[in-house]
Amino acid sequence: MRHALGQCALHPEVAAVEICTRCGAFACGDCVEFTETVPSQTLCTTCYSRYFSQKASQRAVAGLVLGLVGISTCWLLGIAAWILGQQELEAIERGEAPEKGRNLASGAKWLGLIQLGLTVLAALIAGVAFAAR
16 A cells, blocks of 8 residues: 555645655656656656756757767767766766766766777887887
């Protein structure tokens, strides 16, 4: 048997059936949304619209742009792309940034890591070539 939760935050005349995992608000059957994210979340309509209907943040876009520009011009930009991508992914996990930026941030992070690896590899090759002279 399920205990009564209280009243819906948006419809006080209706009993709540779930609690929003993001903000803790009580939600009735009309106000509850279930996400398909991993892990699955139960969100009120307010949190659901904030979390899923926004466009990607500027940090996610900037990280990806730095990663793309850096791969063709200056590998050192990859470090900034990696940092921005990682910060954005952490903000998304905390619910502080929109979910729409996850793929952009992930791309920025991986482009940054690849560029960092290429930079280290180039430095090692240059060091070996210089030492062989």
